[in-house]
Amino acid sequence: MEQAQPGPLMHPAVAPLAYLLGTWRGQGEGYYPTIISFSYTEELQFTHPNPRKPIISYAQKTWRSAGGPGAEPMHAESGFWRLKPDGSVEVVIAQSTGLVEVQKGTHDHEDKVIRLQSELVGNASKVKEISREFRLVNGELSYEVQMATNSTSLQPHLKAVFKKI
Ligand code: HEM
Numbered sequence: 001m002e003q004a005q006p007g008p009l010m011h012p013a014v015a016p017l018a019y020l021l022g023t024w025r026g027q028g029e030g031y032y033p034t035i036i037s038f039s040y041t042e043e044l045q046f047t048h049p050n051p052r053k054p055i056i057s058y059a060q061k062t063w064r065s066a067g068g069p070g071a072e073p074m075h076a077e078s079g080f081w082r083l084k085p086d087g088s089v090e091v092v093i094a095q096s097t098g099l100v101e102v103q104k105g106t107h108d109h110e111d112k113v114i115r116l117q118s119e120l121v122g123n124a125s126k127v128k129e130i131s132r133e134f135r136l137v138n139g140e141l142s143y144e145v146q147m148a149t150n151s152t153s154l155q156p157h158l159k160a161v162f163k164k165i
Pocket of ligand 1: 062075099149
């Protein structure tokens, strides 16, 4: 009897971003000209459930200050990173605040930098634009999120650094 052939473990378009896959935990700082600065703990999860599709599932949750799970929950979001045939990346995100984003951008396999810029921000009362930049340096993942609102130009709101757990 013929045996079923095992499929690939990873879609080839996902391979350059394979370093993201897994669970990351770290600390972040939030600031903006119009608010009081704050610190938070964050867990990030990237999974690749179907090796036949060039898609990474993404989920993020945060807790107040250095608390971690058990402390007061803050913002959460989840979505999908879709690797496009032209080598670019499209990310769709739904936030716990009700805001939705479509991000488009590039990933540099050599430098391990991902740069995303919002093409669409929806269902937002103030936010006009969001950019996100992820970087892997010495095995640590970091990001910077910038936003523009109806009263403030594009500038940093969040910065966080993670270790894989
Ligand atoms: C404030 C958007 C992520 C915590 C704000 C404000 C906006 C905003 C529009 C109000 C600014 C103003 O009034 O001028 C966003 C967007 C995010 C994001 C678009 C993601 C792309 C986060 C995360 C956290 C967070 C991950 C917590 C870990 C806060 C806090 C404030 C704030 C504590 C100040 C208090 C408040 O207004 O609720 N954010 N935020 N935000 N954000 Fe974020």
